[in-house]
Amino acid sequence: MQKYILSLDAGTTSNRAILFNHAGEIVNMAQQEFEQIYPKGGWVEHDPKTIWETQLKVAKEVIQKQNISPGQIEAIGITNQRETTIVWNRETGEPIFNAIVWQDRRTAGFCDDLLEQGLEKMVTEKTGLVIDAYFSGTKVKWILDHVEGARELAKAGKLAFGTVDTWLIWNLTGGKLHVTDVSNASRTLMFNIKTLEWDYELLKMLNVPFEMLPEVKSSSEIYGHTSKELFGAEIPIAGIAGDQQAALFGQMCIEEGMVKNTYGTGCFVVMNTGDKPIVSKNRLLSTIGWQIDGKVTYALEGSIFIGGAVVQWLRDKLGIIKTAPEIEALAKEVEDNGGIAFVQGFVGLGAPHWDQYATGTIIGLSRGTGKAHIARAALEAIAFRSMEVIETMVEDSEIELHELRVDGGASANNLLMQIQADAINTKVVRPKITETTALGAAYLAGLTTGYWSSIEEVKKQWQVDEVFTPGTNLEKTRQAIASWKRAIELSKNWYQSH
Numbered sequence: 001m002q003k004y005i006l007s008l009d010a011g012t013t014s015n016r017a018i019l020f021n022h023a024g025e026i027v028n029m030a031q032q033e034f035e036q037i038y039p040k041g042g043w044v045e046h047d048p049k050t051i052w053e054t055q056l057k058v059a060k061e062v063i064q065k066q067n068i069s070p071g072q073i074e075a076i077g078i079t080n081q082r083e084t085t086i087v088w089n090r091e092t093g094e095p096i097f098n099a100i101v102w103q104d105r106r107t108a109g110f111c112d113d114l115l116e117q118g119l120e121k122m123v124t125e126k127t128g129l130v131i132d133a134y135f136s137g138t139k140v141k142w143i144l145d146h147v148e149g150a151r152e153l154a155k156a157g158k159l160a161f162g163t164v165d166t167w168l169i170w171n172l173t174g175g176k177l178h179v180t181d182v183s184n185a186s187r188t189l190m191f192n193i194k195t196l197e198w199d200y201e202l203l204k205m206l207n208v209p210f211e212m213l214p215e216v217k218s219s220s221e222i223y224g225h226t227s228k229e230l231f232g233a234e235i236p237i238a239g240i241a242g243d244q245q246a247a248l249f250g251q252m253c254i255e256e257g258m259v260k261n262t263y264g265t266g267c268f269v270v271m272n273t274g275d276k277p278i279v280s281k282n283r284l285l286s287t288i289g290w291q292i293d294g295k296v297t298y299a300l301e302g303s304i305f306i307g308g309a310v311v312q313w314l315r316d317k318l319g320i321i322k323t324a325p326e327i328e329a330l331a332k333e334v335e336d337n338g339g340i341a342f343v344q345g346f347v348g349l350g351a352p353h354w355d356q357y358a359t360g361t362i363i364g365l366s367r368g369t370g371k372a373h374i375a376r377a378a379l380e381a382i383a384f385r386s387m388e389v390i391e392t393m394v395e396d397s398e399i400e401l402h403e404l405r406v407d408g409g410a411s412a413n414n415l416l417m418q419i420q421a422d423a424i425n426t427k428v429v430r431p432k433i434t435e436t437t438a439l440g441a442a443y444l445a446g447l448t449t450g451y452w453s454s455i456e457e458v459k460k461q462w463q464v465d466e467v468f469t470p471g472t473n474l475e476k477t478r479q480a481i482a483s484w485k486r487a488i489e490l491s492k493n494w495y496q497s498h
């Protein structure tokens with residue numbers, strides 16, 4: 001009887017369930033988008049019940065599509081949009097508020113207050129993070145401050161906090177397990193990445209009670225089993241990692257100095273820094289990559305909040321394309337950007353700028369500007385923001401970059417990958433399986449159950465699809481980058497100065 005690993009990939013705009021076989025190949029997949037809720041400018045929410053229901057639906061659907069019994073699933077691995085914050089009642093299992101999504105900026109003012117108090121040095125030393133509305137801690141505080149009766153319930157130990165992995169596991173196990181892994185905990189602003197414990201000084205700063213927090217586990221172990229009534233069998237849940245750490249593992253960036261970039265809703269450049277966190281001089285994030293067999297692997301990360309979401313915006317709001325893949329053909333209609341520069345600061349700018357008040361910008365428009373120029377400049381914006389982060393990472397780590405491994409939906413765009421190779425003047429390598437986030441979670445689950453014998457066995461499965469090498473017209477690329485850097489400066493501090 002053939003066995004499979006089921007990977008649950010809880011993304012920002014959709015939930016997916018992917019079945020992997022022993023060769024690390026996708027044998028079947030189910031996906032469903034869910035609603036994005038925008039109550040105010042800069043606010044982004046999800047319905048936690050919808051997250052759970054769509055994730056369960058696609059999990060059942062993929063088992064049915066493959067026509068297998070639940071007993072053929074060796075284990076479940078979970079990977080998730082990180083930092084998104086859910087608070088629910090332990091007794092009823094009901095969320096007390098919508099999930100506040102990682103992109104949400106509502107706590108920017110509180111973050112400013114913490115910065116004014118001079119707390120960032122302490123926060124960075126303990127967490128590897130910067131003080132920003134991006135992370136979960138300030139979101140938990142906001143929910144406790146704004147939902148009637150929430151603080152009293154939290155103090156009485158009746159509320160549970162979790163990132164999406166924790167919420168899914170709570171529901172998968174019928175409320176038996178309240179756990180997360182080190183990679184997700186390291187993104188909360190409440191976890192000390194050196195001691196590997198929730199930190200009381202940070203909890204006091206955020207006014208979050210310890211009683212709400214999940215138990216922190218490694219990234220690869222059997223945490224528990226699914227409730228029998230969900231799938232008809234108790235399936236082990238055996239791997240957890242935040243999406244970017246899972247992608248780093250799925251890309252087999254298992255040696256110090258290896259770098260990957262995931263082109264999803266946002267872009268996330270992550271470098272394996274081995275057994276020690278690197279303190280960034282340029283406000284990149286030090287984070288935990290994973291913990292396997294007690295050994296922690298650290299990473300350096302640059303977060304670009306808006307990546308592929310630029311393409312969604314061109315499709316849904318400007319209407320210049322009908323489907324996301326059309327952008328490549330449209331951008332190829334012109335030889336260059338026609339003198340325009342695009343900055344995708346729709347929700348502020350992440351690393352290395354960390355400007356909560358930056359805005360989206362298209363500058364250099366003329367009567368000759370057409371939609372193809374905008375499409376091309378948008379692709380350049382994705383590649384150039386990634387380039388900024390990569391250059392900063394190389395400087396911080398003092399490790400030379402030999403290749404960039406790429407994945408995520410937009411990595412299928414050949415023009416974007418070529419622009420990226422030109423911008424960083426280094427080869428860009430796309431693997432055959434670009435679903436590396438789900439694959440990383442599958443590997444973490446399968447390694448602990450013995451489905452795969454070792455990381456060495458898994459490493460042999462990684463295969464190259466295409467390599468993009470820097471082109472001949474690097475001078476033109478340099479000029480485009482220089483104009484774009486000017487545009488970045490103009491986009492900064494827009495909201496505060498108005």
